[in-house]
Amino acid sequence: MIEIIYMEDGVREHPRSRQILARFPQAKVLPCTHYKEVFNPSGQSFRLQKKKPALILARQTSKLIHPIPPSYGVGGTRNFYFSHLLNCLYDCRYCFLQGMYPSAHYLMFVNFEDFEEEIVSASQNSEEPSWFFSGYDCDSLALESVTGFADHFLPFFKKLDNAWIELRTKSVATRVLRDREPLERAVVAFSFTPQEISTQLEHGVPSVDARIRAMLQLAELGWKIGLRIDPLIDCTDFKDRYAKLFENIFTDLPEHTIHSVSLGAFRMPTGFFKKIEKHYPEEPLFASDLESKGGVIAYRENTEKRLKHTCFELLEKWVSPSKIFSCET
Protein backbone atom coordinates (compact mmCIF):
# COMPACT_ATOMS: atom_id res chain seq x y z
CA MET A 1 0.00 0.00 0.00
CA ILE A 2 1.06 3.58 -0.51
CA GLU A 3 2.89 4.95 2.56
CA ILE A 4 4.49 8.05 1.06
CA ILE A 5 2.88 10.50 -1.37
CA TYR A 6 5.05 13.20 -2.91
CA MET A 7 2.86 16.02 -4.12
CA GLU A 8 3.73 18.87 -6.42
CA ASP A 9 2.74 22.16 -4.82
CA GLY A 10 0.75 22.97 -7.97
CA VAL A 11 -1.64 20.00 -7.67
CA ARG A 12 -2.29 20.24 -3.94
CA GLU A 13 -5.76 21.65 -4.54
CA HIS A 14 -6.57 19.57 -7.62
CA PRO A 15 -9.78 17.60 -7.00
CA ARG A 16 -8.16 14.37 -8.20
CA SER A 17 -5.27 14.84 -5.75
CA ARG A 18 -7.74 15.36 -2.95
CA GLN A 19 -9.65 12.20 -3.90
CA ILE A 20 -6.44 10.20 -3.86
CA LEU A 21 -5.28 11.63 -0.55
CA ALA A 22 -8.65 10.71 0.92
CA ARG A 23 -8.05 7.11 -0.16
CA PHE A 24 -4.74 7.01 1.73
CA PRO A 25 -5.37 8.84 4.99
CA GLN A 26 -2.38 7.09 6.64
CA ALA A 27 0.07 8.10 3.92
CA LYS A 28 2.66 10.74 4.69
CA VAL A 29 2.46 13.60 2.19
CA LEU A 30 5.75 15.26 1.32
CA PRO A 31 5.62 18.42 -0.79
CA CYS A 32 7.81 19.03 -3.83
CA THR A 33 8.03 21.89 -6.28
CA HIS A 34 8.25 19.65 -9.35
CA TYR A 35 8.03 15.89 -9.67
CA LYS A 36 11.42 15.81 -11.37
CA GLU A 37 13.08 16.63 -8.03
CA VAL A 38 11.93 13.25 -6.75
CA PHE A 39 11.66 11.12 -9.87
CA ASN A 40 14.60 12.17 -12.02
CA PRO A 41 17.75 12.37 -9.89
CA SER A 42 20.51 9.94 -10.70
CA GLY A 43 21.79 7.57 -8.05
CA GLN A 44 18.45 5.93 -7.35
CA SER A 45 17.98 2.18 -7.46
CA PHE A 46 14.93 1.09 -9.44
CA ARG A 47 15.38 -2.38 -7.98
CA LEU A 48 15.36 -1.24 -4.36
CA GLN A 49 12.49 1.21 -4.85
CA LYS A 50 10.40 -1.63 -6.25
CA LYS A 51 10.27 -2.97 -2.67
CA LYS A 52 8.03 -0.08 -1.69
CA PRO A 53 7.28 2.50 -4.37
CA ALA A 54 5.85 5.83 -3.32
CA LEU A 55 3.18 7.72 -5.26
CA ILE A 56 4.00 11.04 -6.87
CA LEU A 57 1.12 13.32 -7.79
CA ALA A 58 2.00 15.83 -10.47
CA ARG A 59 0.84 17.78 -13.50
CA GLN A 60 2.12 16.78 -16.92
CA THR A 61 2.98 20.00 -18.66
CA SER A 62 4.96 18.69 -21.60
CA LYS A 63 3.60 16.71 -24.53
CA LEU A 64 0.64 14.61 -23.50
CA ILE A 65 0.12 12.27 -26.44
CA HIS A 66 2.84 10.72 -28.56
CA PRO A 67 2.80 9.08 -31.99
CA ILE A 68 3.56 5.36 -32.07
CA PRO A 69 5.95 3.92 -34.65
CA PRO A 70 4.47 1.52 -37.25
CA SER A 71 6.49 -1.39 -35.77
CA TYR A 72 4.02 -1.42 -32.88
CA GLY A 73 1.99 -3.81 -35.03
CA VAL A 74 -1.60 -3.26 -33.98
CA GLY A 75 -4.00 -0.34 -34.17
CA GLY A 76 -4.83 1.72 -37.23
CA THR A 77 -2.95 4.18 -39.39
CA ARG A 78 -2.96 6.93 -36.74
CA ASN A 79 -1.67 5.54 -33.47
CA PHE A 80 -0.79 7.40 -30.30
CA TYR A 81 0.04 6.55 -26.73
CA PHE A 82 -0.57 8.57 -23.65
CA SER A 83 0.54 8.02 -20.08
CA HIS A 84 -1.41 9.19 -17.09
CA LEU A 85 0.95 7.05 -15.00
CA LEU A 86 4.62 6.16 -15.24
CA ASN A 87 5.63 2.79 -13.76
CA CYS A 88 3.73 -0.30 -12.94
CA LEU A 89 2.34 -2.21 -9.98
CA TYR A 90 3.99 -5.35 -11.31
CA ASP A 91 7.67 -6.20 -11.54
CA CYS A 92 8.29 -7.97 -14.83
CA ARG A 93 11.94 -8.61 -15.35
CA TYR A 94 11.74 -8.12 -19.13
CA CYS A 95 10.03 -4.73 -18.85
CA PHE A 96 11.79 -1.76 -20.43
CA LEU A 97 10.46 0.60 -17.75
CA GLN A 98 13.19 -0.70 -15.42
CA GLY A 99 15.76 0.78 -17.77
CA MET A 100 13.84 3.84 -18.89
CA TYR A 101 13.13 5.51 -15.57
CA PRO A 102 15.56 6.35 -12.78
CA SER A 103 12.86 5.76 -10.17
CA ALA A 104 10.28 3.04 -9.54
CA HIS A 105 7.87 5.42 -7.80
CA TYR A 106 4.42 5.60 -9.36
CA LEU A 107 4.25 8.99 -11.06
CA MET A 108 0.64 9.94 -11.69
CA PHE A 109 -0.41 12.96 -13.69
CA VAL A 110 -3.68 14.20 -12.27
CA ASN A 111 -4.55 16.62 -15.07
CA PHE A 112 -6.69 14.14 -17.00
CA GLU A 113 -8.59 17.04 -18.58
CA ASP A 114 -5.45 18.22 -20.41
CA PHE A 115 -4.96 14.72 -21.83
CA GLU A 116 -8.55 14.81 -23.02
CA GLU A 117 -8.05 18.08 -24.84
CA GLU A 118 -5.10 16.71 -26.80
CA ILE A 119 -6.89 13.45 -27.55
CA VAL A 120 -9.86 15.34 -28.93
CA SER A 121 -7.62 17.54 -30.98
CA ALA A 122 -5.62 14.60 -32.42
CA SER A 123 -8.71 12.59 -33.24
CA GLN A 124 -10.29 15.55 -35.03
CA ASN A 125 -7.23 16.15 -37.18
CA SER A 126 -8.09 13.38 -39.59
CA GLU A 127 -11.07 11.46 -40.86
CA GLU A 128 -9.10 8.28 -40.28
CA PRO A 129 -9.81 6.76 -36.87
CA SER A 130 -7.15 7.45 -34.27
CA TRP A 131 -5.99 4.81 -31.80
CA PHE A 132 -4.90 5.70 -28.32
CA PHE A 133 -2.88 3.22 -26.29
CA SER A 134 -2.82 3.75 -22.55
CA GLY A 135 -0.70 0.84 -21.36
CA TYR A 136 2.72 1.84 -22.64
CA ASP A 137 4.33 3.30 -19.52
CA CYS A 138 2.13 1.48 -17.02
CA ASP A 139 -0.51 -1.23 -16.73
CA SER A 140 -3.81 0.34 -17.76
CA LEU A 141 -5.87 -1.25 -14.99
CA ALA A 142 -3.61 -2.52 -12.20
CA LEU A 143 -3.70 0.73 -10.20
CA GLU A 144 -7.29 1.64 -11.08
CA SER A 145 -8.24 1.76 -7.40
CA VAL A 146 -5.68 4.55 -6.96
CA THR A 147 -5.92 6.46 -10.22
CA GLY A 148 -9.54 6.02 -11.34
CA PHE A 149 -8.14 6.20 -14.86
CA ALA A 150 -10.49 3.84 -16.71
CA ASP A 151 -13.46 5.06 -14.76
CA HIS A 152 -12.72 8.55 -16.01
CA PHE A 153 -11.56 7.89 -19.56
CA LEU A 154 -14.03 5.25 -20.73
CA PRO A 155 -17.01 7.64 -20.62
CA PHE A 156 -14.83 10.21 -22.35
CA PHE A 157 -13.90 7.85 -25.19
CA LYS A 158 -17.50 6.73 -25.50
CA LYS A 159 -18.35 10.22 -26.68
CA LEU A 160 -15.65 10.29 -29.38
CA ASP A 161 -16.79 8.71 -32.67
CA ASN A 162 -13.39 8.71 -34.29
CA ALA A 163 -11.17 7.41 -31.53
CA TRP A 164 -10.32 3.94 -30.24
CA ILE A 165 -8.72 3.16 -26.93
CA GLU A 166 -6.67 0.12 -26.03
CA LEU A 167 -6.31 -0.74 -22.35
CA ARG A 168 -3.36 -3.06 -21.97
CA THR A 169 -3.14 -5.06 -18.78
CA LYS A 170 -2.05 -8.05 -16.78
CA SER A 171 -4.53 -7.19 -14.06
CA VAL A 172 -7.65 -9.03 -12.99
CA ALA A 173 -9.07 -5.83 -11.48
CA THR A 174 -11.68 -5.53 -14.21
CA ARG A 175 -14.69 -4.42 -12.20
CA VAL A 176 -14.45 -0.95 -13.72
CA LEU A 177 -15.20 -2.62 -17.07
CA ARG A 178 -17.70 -5.19 -15.85
CA ASP A 179 -19.78 -2.50 -14.21
CA ARG A 180 -20.47 -0.65 -17.45
CA GLU A 181 -21.68 -1.31 -20.98
CA PRO A 182 -18.88 -2.39 -23.32
CA LEU A 183 -17.51 0.39 -25.48
CA GLU A 184 -17.75 -0.12 -29.22
CA ARG A 185 -14.33 1.37 -29.85
CA ALA A 186 -12.34 -0.08 -26.99
CA VAL A 187 -10.03 -3.07 -26.85
CA VAL A 188 -9.03 -4.69 -23.59
CA ALA A 189 -5.68 -6.28 -24.34
CA PHE A 190 -4.26 -8.92 -22.02
CA SER A 191 -0.55 -9.78 -22.12
CA PHE A 192 0.48 -13.36 -21.58
CA THR A 193 3.50 -15.57 -21.32
CA PRO A 194 3.24 -19.26 -20.37
CA GLN A 195 2.78 -19.80 -16.63
CA GLU A 196 6.29 -21.29 -16.27
CA ILE A 197 7.76 -18.08 -17.69
CA SER A 198 5.37 -15.83 -15.81
CA THR A 199 6.32 -17.42 -12.50
CA GLN A 200 9.98 -16.68 -13.12
CA LEU A 201 9.76 -13.26 -14.72
CA GLU A 202 6.42 -11.56 -13.95
CA HIS A 203 6.68 -10.84 -10.24
CA GLY A 204 3.45 -9.84 -8.56
CA VAL A 205 1.33 -10.60 -11.62
CA PRO A 206 -1.87 -12.65 -11.17
CA SER A 207 -1.67 -16.22 -12.44
CA VAL A 208 -2.29 -16.94 -16.09
CA ASP A 209 -5.46 -18.84 -15.19
CA ALA A 210 -6.81 -15.91 -13.15
CA ARG A 211 -6.17 -13.54 -16.02
CA ILE A 212 -7.83 -15.87 -18.50
CA ARG A 213 -10.89 -16.02 -16.26
CA ALA A 214 -11.00 -12.22 -16.07
CA MET A 215 -10.63 -11.99 -19.83
CA LEU A 216 -13.42 -14.52 -20.48
CA GLN A 217 -15.77 -12.61 -18.21
CA LEU A 218 -15.18 -9.45 -20.20
CA ALA A 219 -15.56 -11.24 -23.52
CA GLU A 220 -18.85 -12.66 -22.36
CA LEU A 221 -20.02 -9.16 -21.49
CA GLY A 222 -19.21 -8.02 -25.01
CA TRP A 223 -15.83 -6.31 -24.60
CA LYS A 224 -13.44 -6.72 -27.52
CA ILE A 225 -10.37 -8.65 -26.45
CA GLY A 226 -6.79 -8.20 -27.56
CA LEU A 227 -4.14 -10.80 -26.91
CA ARG A 228 -0.59 -9.58 -26.56
CA ILE A 229 1.77 -12.54 -26.70
CA ASP A 230 4.64 -10.25 -26.01
CA PRO A 231 7.41 -10.73 -25.17
CA LEU A 232 7.94 -14.18 -26.58
CA ILE A 233 10.65 -15.76 -24.45
CA ASP A 234 12.86 -18.39 -26.05
CA CYS A 235 12.77 -21.19 -23.53
CA THR A 236 12.97 -24.94 -23.13
CA ASP A 237 9.80 -26.70 -24.32
CA PHE A 238 8.89 -23.49 -26.16
CA LYS A 239 6.35 -25.07 -28.50
CA ASP A 240 4.64 -27.15 -25.81
CA ARG A 241 4.44 -24.28 -23.35
CA TYR A 242 2.98 -21.84 -25.85
CA ALA A 243 0.62 -24.50 -27.27
CA LYS A 244 -0.72 -25.07 -23.78
CA LEU A 245 -1.01 -21.32 -23.16
CA PHE A 246 -2.98 -20.84 -26.38
CA GLU A 247 -5.23 -23.77 -25.62
CA ASN A 248 -6.01 -22.30 -22.23
CA ILE A 249 -6.65 -18.85 -23.68
CA PHE A 250 -8.69 -19.76 -26.75
CA THR A 251 -10.69 -22.86 -25.82
CA ASP A 252 -13.50 -20.84 -24.25
CA LEU A 253 -12.91 -17.50 -25.96
CA PRO A 254 -15.38 -16.96 -28.83
CA GLU A 255 -13.52 -15.99 -32.00
CA HIS A 256 -15.81 -13.02 -32.68
CA THR A 257 -14.73 -11.39 -29.40
CA ILE A 258 -11.08 -11.43 -30.42
CA HIS A 259 -10.04 -8.10 -31.83
CA SER A 260 -6.40 -8.91 -32.47
CA VAL A 261 -3.50 -11.06 -31.43
CA SER A 262 0.00 -9.61 -31.54
CA LEU A 263 3.32 -11.36 -31.27
CA GLY A 264 6.59 -9.74 -30.31
CA ALA A 265 9.85 -11.36 -29.35
CA PHE A 266 11.79 -10.11 -26.33
CA ARG A 267 13.59 -6.94 -27.34
CA MET A 268 14.78 -3.79 -25.67
CA PRO A 269 16.78 -0.64 -26.43
CA THR A 270 20.42 -1.46 -25.69
CA GLY A 271 20.85 1.39 -23.20
CA PHE A 272 17.86 0.22 -21.17
CA PHE A 273 19.08 -3.37 -21.28
CA LYS A 274 22.51 -2.42 -19.92
CA LYS A 275 20.93 -0.56 -17.02
CA ILE A 276 18.56 -3.38 -16.16
CA GLU A 277 21.32 -5.95 -16.39
CA LYS A 278 23.23 -3.92 -13.79
CA HIS A 279 20.21 -3.90 -11.51
CA TYR A 280 19.70 -7.65 -11.86
CA PRO A 281 23.05 -9.27 -12.68
CA GLU A 282 21.75 -12.62 -11.41
CA GLU A 283 18.86 -12.77 -13.91
CA PRO A 284 19.23 -15.74 -16.33
CA LEU A 285 17.05 -14.03 -18.97
CA PHE A 286 19.81 -11.49 -19.55
CA ALA A 287 22.30 -14.28 -20.20
CA SER A 288 20.19 -15.52 -23.13
CA ASP A 289 21.66 -15.68 -26.61
CA LEU A 290 20.96 -12.05 -27.54
CA GLU A 291 22.59 -9.61 -29.91
CA SER A 292 22.70 -5.85 -30.13
CA LYS A 293 21.70 -4.46 -33.50
CA GLY A 294 20.64 -0.94 -34.42
CA GLY A 295 20.46 0.14 -30.80
CA VAL A 296 18.24 -2.76 -29.80
CA ILE A 297 19.07 -5.93 -27.87
CA ALA A 298 17.06 -8.86 -29.18
CA TYR A 299 17.22 -12.52 -30.07
CA ARG A 300 19.21 -13.38 -33.17
CA GLU A 301 17.18 -13.08 -36.34
CA ASN A 302 16.80 -16.84 -36.84
CA THR A 303 15.66 -17.34 -33.27
CA GLU A 304 13.09 -14.55 -33.52
CA LYS A 305 11.77 -16.00 -36.79
CA ARG A 306 11.52 -19.45 -35.26
CA LEU A 307 9.63 -18.19 -32.20
CA LYS A 308 7.18 -16.19 -34.25
CA HIS A 309 6.70 -18.86 -36.89
CA THR A 310 6.00 -21.48 -34.22
CA CYS A 311 3.43 -19.22 -32.57
CA PHE A 312 1.79 -18.26 -35.88
CA GLU A 313 1.33 -21.94 -36.65
CA LEU A 314 -0.06 -22.67 -33.20
CA LEU A 315 -2.38 -19.65 -33.30
CA GLU A 316 -3.85 -20.48 -36.71
CA LYS A 317 -5.67 -23.34 -35.04
CA TRP A 318 -7.57 -20.85 -32.90
CA VAL A 319 -7.81 -17.52 -34.65
CA SER A 320 -8.05 -16.15 -38.18
CA PRO A 321 -4.61 -15.20 -39.55
CA SER A 322 -6.05 -11.80 -40.46
CA LYS A 323 -6.22 -11.01 -36.74
CA ILE A 324 -2.62 -11.96 -36.03
CA PHE A 325 -0.03 -9.17 -36.07
CA SER A 326 3.69 -9.16 -35.66
CA CYS A 327 5.49 -6.50 -33.64
CA GLU A 328 8.84 -5.94 -35.27
CA THR A 329 12.15 -5.55 -33.48
Next chain:
Amino acid sequence: MNFVIAFPGEAQPIIDFYDLQKVGKQPFPYYQIDNHKLVISGMGRERTAQAVNYLKNESSTPNQAWINLGIAGHGSLEIGQPFLAGKIEDDLSENCFYPPQIYDHTFPVTCLKTCSQPCSFYEPDLGYDMEAHAFYSTVLSVSTRELVQVIKIVSDNPGSPLASFSPKEVPRLIENHLETIALLVNQMEKTSLTIQLEPEISNTYEKVREIHHFSSTRSHQLHDLIRQAHALGLYLGEIESIAQSAKDGAEVISSINLWMGPSRQFR
Protein backbone atom coordinates in the same frame (compact mmCIF):
# COMPACT_ATOMS: atom_id res chain seq x y z
CA MET B 1 26.60 0.45 8.35
CA ASN B 2 28.38 3.80 8.30
CA PHE B 3 27.21 6.16 11.03
CA VAL B 4 28.01 9.85 10.76
CA ILE B 5 27.16 11.63 14.01
CA ALA B 6 27.93 15.18 15.03
CA PHE B 7 28.55 14.95 18.78
CA PRO B 8 30.04 12.43 21.21
CA GLY B 9 26.86 12.52 23.32
CA GLU B 10 24.82 11.41 20.30
CA ALA B 11 27.37 8.78 19.29
CA GLN B 12 28.03 7.13 22.66
CA PRO B 13 24.76 5.13 22.84
CA ILE B 14 25.46 3.71 19.36
CA ILE B 15 29.09 2.99 20.25
CA ASP B 16 27.94 1.11 23.35
CA PHE B 17 25.07 -0.70 21.62
CA TYR B 18 27.23 -2.12 18.85
CA ASP B 19 30.33 -2.40 21.04
CA LEU B 20 32.30 -0.30 18.56
CA GLN B 21 36.01 0.06 19.21
CA LYS B 22 37.92 3.28 18.80
CA VAL B 23 40.34 2.85 15.90
CA GLY B 24 41.35 6.44 15.20
CA LYS B 25 41.37 9.95 16.65
CA GLN B 26 42.46 12.12 13.75
CA PRO B 27 41.08 13.87 11.80
CA PHE B 28 37.84 12.53 13.33
CA PRO B 29 37.16 10.14 16.18
CA TYR B 30 36.54 6.88 14.36
CA TYR B 31 35.03 3.67 15.77
CA GLN B 32 34.55 0.28 14.17
CA ILE B 33 33.60 -3.31 14.69
CA ASP B 34 33.14 -5.68 11.76
CA ASN B 35 31.06 -3.81 9.16
CA HIS B 36 29.82 -1.13 11.56
CA LYS B 37 31.73 2.12 11.35
CA LEU B 38 31.09 5.39 13.11
CA VAL B 39 32.70 8.76 12.77
CA ILE B 40 32.08 11.78 15.01
CA SER B 41 32.04 14.73 12.69
CA GLY B 42 31.50 17.76 14.85
CA MET B 43 28.87 20.39 14.15
CA GLY B 44 27.83 21.86 10.80
CA ARG B 45 27.94 21.22 7.08
CA GLU B 46 31.64 21.50 6.47
CA ARG B 47 32.76 19.12 9.21
CA THR B 48 30.03 16.67 8.22
CA ALA B 49 31.11 16.63 4.58
CA GLN B 50 34.74 16.14 5.64
CA ALA B 51 33.79 13.30 7.98
CA VAL B 52 31.78 11.57 5.24
CA ASN B 53 34.73 11.86 2.87
CA TYR B 54 37.00 10.46 5.54
CA LEU B 55 34.73 7.45 6.04
CA LYS B 56 34.33 7.00 2.27
CA ASN B 57 38.09 6.57 2.02
CA GLU B 58 38.03 3.83 4.64
CA SER B 59 36.20 1.47 2.28
CA SER B 60 36.15 0.99 -1.47
CA THR B 61 32.95 -1.05 -1.56
CA PRO B 62 30.16 0.99 -3.18
CA ASN B 63 26.53 0.97 -2.09
CA GLN B 64 27.05 0.52 1.61
CA ALA B 65 24.41 1.74 4.05
CA TRP B 66 24.81 5.17 5.67
CA ILE B 67 22.95 6.86 8.50
CA ASN B 68 23.22 10.37 9.86
CA LEU B 69 21.89 10.26 13.41
CA GLY B 70 21.44 13.04 15.88
CA ILE B 71 19.12 15.38 17.70
CA ALA B 72 17.01 18.02 15.96
CA GLY B 73 14.40 20.64 16.57
CA HIS B 74 10.89 20.05 15.26
CA GLY B 75 7.81 22.20 14.75
CA SER B 76 5.24 19.52 15.55
CA LEU B 77 6.72 16.39 17.11
CA GLU B 78 7.11 15.76 20.82
CA ILE B 79 10.45 15.88 22.61
CA GLY B 80 12.13 12.48 22.39
CA GLN B 81 10.24 11.45 19.27
CA PRO B 82 12.52 9.97 16.59
CA PHE B 83 11.77 10.68 12.93
CA LEU B 84 13.15 9.85 9.50
CA ALA B 85 13.84 12.62 7.02
CA GLY B 86 11.65 12.18 3.94
CA LYS B 87 12.74 15.49 2.46
CA ILE B 88 15.93 17.36 3.27
CA GLU B 89 16.05 21.09 2.59
CA ASP B 90 18.85 23.54 3.23
CA ASP B 91 18.66 27.22 4.13
CA LEU B 92 21.55 27.98 1.76
CA SER B 93 20.47 25.87 -1.21
CA GLU B 94 17.48 25.36 -3.48
CA ASN B 95 18.46 21.73 -3.85
CA CYS B 96 16.32 19.25 -1.89
CA PHE B 97 16.84 15.54 -1.30
CA TYR B 98 14.08 12.96 -0.95
CA PRO B 99 15.58 9.81 0.65
CA PRO B 100 13.43 6.98 -0.76
CA GLN B 101 11.48 5.35 2.06
CA ILE B 102 11.58 1.64 1.32
CA TYR B 103 11.96 0.18 4.83
CA ASP B 104 9.48 -1.07 7.41
CA HIS B 105 9.69 1.03 10.54
CA THR B 106 7.60 2.93 13.04
CA PHE B 107 9.28 6.32 12.74
CA PRO B 108 7.24 9.26 11.51
CA VAL B 109 8.60 10.60 8.20
CA THR B 110 8.88 14.37 7.98
CA CYS B 111 10.69 17.19 6.22
CA LEU B 112 13.99 18.36 7.67
CA LYS B 113 15.77 21.64 7.06
CA THR B 114 19.52 21.95 7.52
CA CYS B 115 20.33 25.39 8.90
CA SER B 116 23.51 27.39 9.23
CA GLN B 117 22.71 28.39 12.80
CA PRO B 118 20.75 26.77 15.62
CA CYS B 119 17.11 27.58 15.01
CA SER B 120 14.67 28.98 17.53
CA PHE B 121 11.76 29.45 15.12
CA TYR B 122 9.68 26.37 14.35
CA GLU B 123 7.38 25.72 11.39
CA PRO B 124 4.81 22.95 11.73
CA ASP B 125 5.80 19.53 10.39
CA LEU B 126 9.41 20.55 9.82
CA GLY B 127 12.58 19.43 11.59
CA TYR B 128 15.75 21.49 11.96
CA ASP B 129 19.34 20.32 12.08
CA MET B 130 22.76 21.48 10.94
CA GLU B 131 24.21 18.46 9.14
CA ALA B 132 21.78 16.28 7.16
CA HIS B 133 21.88 18.11 3.80
CA ALA B 134 25.69 18.10 3.68
CA PHE B 135 25.73 14.46 4.78
CA TYR B 136 23.30 13.40 2.06
CA SER B 137 24.91 15.33 -0.76
CA THR B 138 28.38 14.02 0.11
CA VAL B 139 27.43 10.36 0.46
CA LEU B 140 25.62 10.19 -2.89
CA SER B 141 28.78 9.63 -4.92
CA VAL B 142 29.33 6.25 -3.27
CA SER B 143 25.90 4.92 -2.41
CA THR B 144 22.45 4.72 -3.91
CA ARG B 145 19.89 7.02 -2.31
CA GLU B 146 17.83 4.23 -0.74
CA LEU B 147 20.82 3.27 1.38
CA VAL B 148 21.32 6.76 2.78
CA GLN B 149 18.96 7.76 5.57
CA VAL B 150 18.74 10.44 8.23
CA ILE B 151 17.31 9.69 11.68
CA LYS B 152 16.78 12.51 14.12
CA ILE B 153 15.40 12.59 17.62
CA VAL B 154 13.51 15.66 18.70
CA SER B 155 15.39 17.68 21.32
CA ASP B 156 13.44 20.92 21.11
CA ASN B 157 10.12 22.15 19.80
CA PRO B 158 7.91 25.24 20.15
CA GLY B 159 6.80 24.18 23.63
CA SER B 160 10.32 23.45 24.79
CA PRO B 161 12.77 25.55 22.78
CA LEU B 162 16.46 24.91 22.29
CA ALA B 163 17.48 27.43 24.99
CA SER B 164 15.93 25.20 27.65
CA PHE B 165 17.57 22.01 26.39
CA SER B 166 20.46 20.49 28.32
CA PRO B 167 23.08 18.56 26.29
CA LYS B 168 23.25 16.11 29.19
CA GLU B 169 19.90 14.76 28.05
CA VAL B 170 21.19 13.74 24.64
CA PRO B 171 22.37 10.18 25.37
CA ARG B 172 19.07 9.29 27.01
CA LEU B 173 17.10 10.58 24.00
CA ILE B 174 19.07 8.26 21.73
CA GLU B 175 19.16 5.28 24.12
CA ASN B 176 15.37 5.15 24.27
CA HIS B 177 15.25 4.26 20.57
CA LEU B 178 18.25 2.01 20.06
CA GLU B 179 16.14 -1.09 19.39
CA THR B 180 14.06 0.55 16.68
CA ILE B 181 17.13 2.17 15.18
CA ALA B 182 18.81 -1.24 15.11
CA LEU B 183 15.84 -2.71 13.22
CA LEU B 184 16.28 -0.10 10.52
CA VAL B 185 20.05 -0.58 10.48
CA ASN B 186 19.54 -4.29 10.01
CA GLN B 187 17.18 -3.81 7.06
CA MET B 188 19.47 -1.32 5.40
CA GLU B 189 22.46 -3.63 5.71
CA LYS B 190 20.53 -6.57 4.28
CA THR B 191 19.30 -4.36 1.46
CA SER B 192 22.83 -3.25 0.71
CA LEU B 193 23.91 -6.88 0.38
CA THR B 194 21.17 -7.57 -2.18
CA ILE B 195 22.81 -5.23 -4.66
CA GLN B 196 26.43 -6.23 -4.11
CA LEU B 197 27.93 -8.33 -6.87
CA GLU B 198 28.68 -11.88 -5.80
CA PRO B 199 32.32 -12.05 -4.63
CA GLU B 200 32.68 -15.32 -6.54
CA ILE B 201 32.35 -13.36 -9.78
CA SER B 202 35.13 -10.89 -8.92
CA ASN B 203 37.33 -13.67 -7.61
CA THR B 204 37.03 -15.70 -10.80
CA TYR B 205 37.58 -12.59 -12.90
CA GLU B 206 40.78 -11.72 -11.04
CA LYS B 207 42.08 -15.29 -11.25
CA VAL B 208 41.54 -15.47 -15.03
CA ARG B 209 43.23 -12.11 -15.54
CA GLU B 210 46.26 -13.42 -13.74
CA ILE B 211 46.55 -16.20 -16.33
CA HIS B 212 46.26 -14.11 -19.52
CA HIS B 213 46.45 -10.51 -20.65
CA PHE B 214 43.10 -9.00 -21.64
CA SER B 215 42.59 -5.73 -23.48
CA SER B 216 40.14 -3.28 -21.96
CA THR B 217 37.32 -4.45 -24.25
CA ARG B 218 38.05 -8.12 -23.61
CA SER B 219 38.23 -7.48 -19.86
CA HIS B 220 34.66 -6.19 -20.02
CA GLN B 221 33.62 -9.17 -22.13
CA LEU B 222 35.27 -11.54 -19.67
CA HIS B 223 33.52 -9.95 -16.69
CA ASP B 224 30.15 -10.06 -18.49
CA LEU B 225 30.65 -13.72 -19.38
CA ILE B 226 31.56 -14.70 -15.82
CA ARG B 227 28.55 -12.80 -14.49
CA GLN B 228 26.28 -14.48 -17.05
CA ALA B 229 27.72 -17.91 -16.23
CA HIS B 230 26.93 -17.24 -12.59
CA ALA B 231 23.40 -16.12 -13.49
CA LEU B 232 22.91 -19.35 -15.42
CA GLY B 233 24.00 -21.36 -12.40
CA LEU B 234 27.13 -22.69 -14.07
CA TYR B 235 30.19 -23.76 -12.09
CA LEU B 236 32.68 -20.88 -12.28
CA GLY B 237 35.63 -23.16 -11.55
CA GLU B 238 35.20 -24.41 -15.12
CA ILE B 239 36.07 -20.93 -16.39
CA GLU B 240 39.42 -21.09 -14.64
CA SER B 241 40.07 -24.47 -16.30
CA ILE B 242 39.12 -23.02 -19.69
CA ALA B 243 41.52 -20.11 -19.11
CA GLN B 244 44.35 -22.43 -18.20
CA SER B 245 43.89 -24.45 -21.42
CA ALA B 246 43.54 -21.40 -23.70
CA LYS B 247 46.52 -19.85 -25.47
CA ASP B 248 45.45 -16.21 -25.04
CA GLY B 249 42.68 -13.88 -23.89
CA ALA B 250 40.81 -14.08 -27.20
CA GLU B 251 40.64 -17.84 -26.97
CA VAL B 252 39.45 -17.64 -23.38
CA ILE B 253 36.51 -15.46 -24.48
CA SER B 254 35.55 -17.68 -27.41
CA SER B 255 35.91 -20.88 -25.38
CA ILE B 256 33.75 -19.57 -22.53
CA ASN B 257 31.15 -18.54 -25.10
CA LEU B 258 31.16 -22.02 -26.63
CA TRP B 259 30.91 -23.65 -23.21
CA MET B 260 28.02 -21.43 -22.14
CA GLY B 261 26.07 -21.65 -25.41
CA PRO B 262 23.84 -24.64 -24.62
CA SER B 263 22.97 -23.25 -21.19
CA ARG B 264 21.78 -19.88 -22.43
CA GLN B 265 18.24 -20.95 -23.25
CA PHE B 266 15.82 -19.75 -20.60
CA ARG B 267 14.28 -22.47 -18.47
